[in-house]
Amino acid sequence: MAPVALEATARHLTSAFVTTFLLSVHVLAAIIAVGPVTVAASMFAPAVRSALREPDPRAVGVVSTLHRICNVYAAIGIVVPILGLATAMSMGVVGDPWLVASIVLTGIAALVLAMAVLPSQQQLIEQVRTSPGSAVSTTRVAVTSGLFSLLWTVVTVLMIARPGSTTGV
Numbered sequence: 001m002a003p004v005a006l007e008a009t010a011r012h013l014t015s016a017f018v019t020t021f022l023l024s025v026h027v028l029a030a031i032i033a034v035g036p037v038t039v040a041a042s043m044f045a046p047a048v049r050s051a052l053r054e055p056d057p058r059a060v061g062v063v064s065t066l067h068r069i070c071n072v073y074a075a076i077g078i079v080v081p082i083l084g085l086a087t088a089m090s091m092g093v094v095g096d097p098w099l100v101a102s103i104v105l106t107g108i109a110a111l112v113l114a115m116a117v118l119p120s121q122q123q124l125i126e127q128v129r130t131s132p133g134s135a136v137s138t139t140r141v142a143v144t145s146g147l148f149s150l151l152w153t154v155v156t157v158l159m160i161a162r163p164g165s166t167t168g169v
């Protein structure tokens, strides 16, 4: 094989390896970080209702632990869009409509989590701690957590279907 062809093959293999690596870590990070936030956030409202029904320090502990899981994994989740962008750059698909839509929806999901879900959880924890047995509405935290899950589910489907892309399903 001619040296030029060899060099082109080596460059292609390196680029394929980098893309595979970035995509694998991106998907792994999405599973490890976004999964726990979704599960803990969906369990939060029922846990608050149960802690208010039967005041008990263990129930308050469960509510606090669920909030901590959401906080910690939301922070770890920042790597998901960072690695997603790195993958997109490596694949040369940064301007593709399906990717732009995913970036916008990921941004909205992050805002919903940071500005609605986590502050509502914090507020409910205070209420569970200071006024056990009181009537508290968990609608806001339940609705915003559901919206967060819906948004990232749509993003995941977009990542897999890639509408408009020649590499889509």
Ligand code: HEM
Pocket: 023, 026, 027, 030, 031, 034, 080, 081, 082, 083, 084, 085, 087, 088, 089, 091, 093, 099, 102, 103, 106, 152, 155, 156, 159, 160, 162, 167
């Ligand atoms: C700024 C946000 C994001 C960017 C720029 C991004 C970018 C990408 C890119 C370029 C791919 C490769 C697609 C292909 O194989 O052609 C990908 C795949 C994937 N992404 Fe993202 N991503 C983002 C957010 C997310 C989020 C929030 C999730 C889920 C929680 C997610 C889950 C996935 C999954 C499961 C795949 C694998 C799809 C497949 O190969 O079939 N991504 N992403």
